[in-house]
Amino acid sequence: MLVLYILGYLFLYLVLFLLIVVLAVLLIPFRYHFTGEKLERTWFEASVAWLFGGIKLNIHYNTEEKISSSMRILGIRRRMGKNQGKNKDISKAEKKDEKQKKREKSKAPYSYLTIEVLEKTFQCVLKLLNHCKPDKFQLRARVGFDDPMYTGLLCAVRGTGFAILDKYDIRFQPNFEEEELKGSLTISGRIQLFYLLLVAMEFVFTRPFRTILIKNLKTKIKRRVRRWQTLILKKT
DSSP states (O other): OHHHHHHHHHHHHHHHHHHHHHHHHHHSOEEEEEEEEESSSEEEEEEEEETTTTEEEEEEEETTTEEEEEEEETTEEEEEEEEOOOOOOOOHHHHHHHHHHHHHSOOOOGGGOOHHHHHHHHHHHHHHHHHHSOSEEEEEEEEEOSSHHHHHHHHHHHHHGGGGGTTSEEEEEEOSSSOEEEEEEEEEEEEOHHHHHHHHHHHHSSHHHHHHHHHHHHHHHHHHHHHHHHHHHHHO
């Protein structure tokens, strides 16, 4: 009896611990940061942090070391290795297998792409982009194209389209003489999984998608009933 009593408390504590972990993952936001530069050399650094920086994944790239990554968990840092950029040759047989797998996949249900479905999808994408948009966006660039006309079009877009991004620090200098792309970029923001989960649930349980799920469920039930009827008829 005492053993069952202890096991019951252990099970309760385990459930509470798992619940706390799930709530922490959903409620504590993930912070992302990206910075890069393309001047005399090209490099970038990207990081994703959680638990207020207690868990952090870093990815670094430059033209000499290629890609390297590391992870830090509660002050303990571990290097995850380097990728020296050696491209592995994929055999023709593997490519054929991949093509066959793609062909064997079920075709997309184009009949479900109604105007109402597209509207709900567009609204969901806008909500996700609005939530994941960076808190900080800083751009310094010098841009030029082979054809000066495209550089002029970029300047026109900067004067009209970039008005939406007034709160961000975006500056670039056009180069009408030669093709050029140099500059630096810094992006940082945060993502909360709880909000993404709510948007996904809203997306799935709206009326058009709910009717699609019900139709698919009905068709599956009908197919199973037909299979059972055929099996019964064969036995009889």
